[in-house]
Amino acid sequence: MGDGRADPRRRVPRTDALLAEPRLAAAAARIGRDRVKAAVRQAQERARRGEISPDAVSDAALAGLPPAAPRAVLNATGVLLHTNLGRAALSETAVAAVVAAAGHTDVELDLGTGRRARRGRDALDALAAAVPAAEAVHVVNNGAAALVLAATALAADAEIVVSRGELVEIGDGFRLPDLLASTGARLREVGTTNRSTLADYAAAIGPRTGFVLKVHPSNFRVTGFTSAVPVRRLAGLGVPVVADIGSGLLAPDPLLPDEPDAAGTLRAGAALVTASGDKLLGGPQAGLLLGTAELVARLRRHPLARALRVDKLTLAALAATLGDPATPTRAALHVDAAALRVRTERLRDALAADGRKVEVVPSVAVVGGGGAPGVELDSWALSLPERYAEPLRTGDPPVLGRVARGRLLLDLRCVPAHADTGVRAAVLAVPGDD
Numbered sequence: 001m002g003d004g005r006a007d008p009r010r011r012v013p014r015t016d017a018l019l020a021e022p023r024l025a026a027a028a029a030r031i032g033r034d035r036v037k038a039a040v041r042q043a044q045e046r047a048r049r050g051e052i053s054p055d056a057v058s059d060a061a062l063a064g065l066p067p068a069a070p071r072a073v074l075n076a077t078g079v080l081l082h083t084n085l086g087r088a089a090l091s092e093t094a095v096a097a098v099v100a101a102a103g104h105t106d107v108e109l110d111l112g113t114g115r116r117a118r119r120g121r122d123a124l125d126a127l128a129a130a131v132p133a134a135e136a137v138h139v140v141n142n143g144a145a146a147l148v149l150a151a152t153a154l155a156a157d158a159e160i161v162v163s164r165g166e167l168v169e170i171g172d173g174f175r176l177p178d179l180l181a182s183t184g185a186r187l188r189e190v191g192t193t194n195r196s197t198l199a200d201y202a203a204a205i206g207p208r209t210g211f212v213l214k215v216h217p218s219n220f221r222v223t224g225f226t227s228a229v230p231v232r233r234l235a236g237l238g239v240p241v242v243a244d245i246g247s248g249l250l251a252p253d254p255l256l257p258d259e260p261d262a263a264g265t266l267r268a269g270a271a272l273v274t275a276s277g278d279k280l281l282g283g284p285q286a287g288l289l290l291g292t293a294e295l296v297a298r299l300r301r302h303p304l305a306r307a308l309r310v311d312k313l314t315l316a317a318l319a320a321t322l323g324d325p326a327t328p329t330r331a332a333l334h335v336d337a338a339a340l341r342v343r344t345e346r347l348r349d350a351l352a353a354d355g356r357k358v359e360v361v362p363s364v365a366v367v368g369g370g371g372a373p374g375v376e377l378d379s380w381a382l383s384l385p386e387r388y389a390e391p392l393r394t395g396d397p398p399v400l401g402r403v404a405r406g407r408l409l410l411d412l413r414c415v416p417a418h419a420d421t422g423v424r425a426a427v428l429a430v431p432g433d434d
Contacts, residue, residue: 011054012047015040021058027065039064074419074426076401078379078411080332081369085400087278087285088369089328089414094283094320101316120315126322127288130250133266134273136296138289139318140308143246143276144179146287150242150272151183153302154295155210159188161239163196163229165222166215170370176215185210195227202237211240214270216247216260221373235269240295243270247371248281248288255333256280256372262290271295277318279369282327284317286310332414333367333377341380344412347420348382354428359383363411381409384427391430399426 018024018040019033028036043060046052052060073085081087090098101107110117118124120139127137140146151160160180167189169175177187188209190200201212212234234241249261259280262273272295277286287308289299299305310318321327344360351358363381366372381401389408392399399422401410415423 009048009054012044013054013057015044018044018058018061023062024058027062031066035066036061072397074397074399074423075414076381076399076410076412076423078363078365078381078402078409078413079368080329080365080414081279081367081371083369088282090284090317091282091321091324091327093324094317094327097316097320098313101312105312105316107312107315120310120312120319123315123319123322126319127290130322131262131266131290133263134290135293136291138296138300138305139277139310139315140287140289140305141310141314142285143244143248143274143287144174145308146274146289147176147242147244148179148183149287149299149302149304149308150211150274150289151180151185152304153299154240154242155185156183157185158210159186159204159206159208160210160213161188161190161201161204162213162215163191163200164189165191165193165196165226165228166213166217168215168217180213194222194225196229197227198229198233198237201229201234205237205239209239211242211271212237214241214243216243216245217373230268231265231270232268235271240271241269242272242274244274246275247279247367247369248275248277248283249371250275250281253280253333255377256367256375258374259372262288266290272299277314277321279371280329280333280367281321282329283321284314286314286318328414328416332365335413337378337380340413343417343420344380344382347412347424350424351382351427354424355432356427358427361409363409365411365413377413379411379413381411384408384410388427388430392426395426395429397422397426399423 019028019037024036040061042064043057046060047054047057075082075085108117108119123139124137128134140149167177180187188204190196190204214231214234231241231243243265245260245262245265247259249256249259251263252261262275265273272289272291275288277283277288289296348358348360361381361383363379365377365379367375384407386403386406386408389401389403401408410423
């Protein structure tokens with residue numbers, strides 16, 4: 001018989017010893033002991049089958065751990081509100097507010113009296129202060145929810161008059177007419193895909209009309225032989241006008257002249273404005289409702305409002321965002337292109353000193369996230385061979401750029417300046433041979 005002590009399976013580390021190994025212990029503190037233990041056992045089995053050596057079990061267990069979710073990503077795509085990256089990045093002030101709200105908070109309590117208080121009053125007061133044209137405001141969990149609540153509360157057994165050219169589809173096959181029909185409302189379509197007139201709306205309005213819906217086509221543009229009716233003219237038809245402005249711009253921005261804002265839309269006569277919080281506002285995912293006191297009260301009292309309410313973390317982030325307009329989204333939108341070029345060239349020079357051949361090229365950034373279609377922002381980017389795309393995307397931290405004409409472009413417009421050293425390190429981690 002052979003010497004059993006020579007069997008390498010006997011050298012497979014014990015589970016308790018592996019779990020005590022500092023790297024695995026740190027992982028257990030981060031993602032949970034059970035998940036780390038499962039990865040350890042899988043690695044041990046691989047060693048017993050002879051697929052890896054017993055000395056490699058710890059490394060194999062670490063490699064087999066599920067990645068932290070979600071993972072922070074450096075957005076070098078030049079898309080300010082990248083939907084696949086969670087749209088708006090929160091400001092440092094909003095992040096701090098979320099951390100503070102993670103424990104017990106006064107979200108629905110008046111600490112002075114010790115009695116129950118209006119939920120989310122800080123966020124609601126901040127929203128009302130940001131848009132004085134609104135008599136009342138309310139917040140739900142996303143932009144689609146805002147429209148669902150409006151349609152359910154105001155037109156569940158009635159008609160919504162809407163232009164055919166505004167029955168939009170957004171990402172992942174989500175269609176506005178399907179959403180509205182699910183509330184029990186009946187859509188009364190008017191006009192054509194490229195032209196609608198005030199007479200079209202007037203002819204459709206009757207005793208069954210709940211409201212007229214005006215939708216900003218925020219993810220596409222129609223040009224040529226077109227016409228649309230502005231809110232100020234629709235407001236004279238004698239029924240409420242609900243305007244979905246989409247991108248969450250609360251006040252006009254000179255860089256976005258064609259993007260409607262909440263304040264201007266209300267002054268034009270809209271009875272209710274709906275918008276998203278995680279787009280141009282630069283805050284968390286939320287659906288904003290601003291309008292007349294009577295309509296907002298109807299929405300707030302509707303039973304569906306409870307199902308669509310936002311949590312304390314969202315309320316904290318929203319209040320902080322409204323109180324601190326210097327959001328990453330606003331900073332990226334208004335960055336000085338000349339200063340961005342200098343910064344990009346500085347990073348190029350640092351990489352050149354490390355032996356990497358990198359170019360600086362003109363780039364075009366966009367708003368994205370279903371906002372400001374057609375708006376292009378002059379920008380600058382690092383240009384690398386396309387082969388860098390995959391290792392940078394899967395690295396730590398992931399650096400996401402965009403590939404164009406066989407080159408990987410890294411646009412630093414949405415990358416915090418303090419993260420430039422991280423971009424440099426990520427590029428250097430990719431084997432050279434350019």
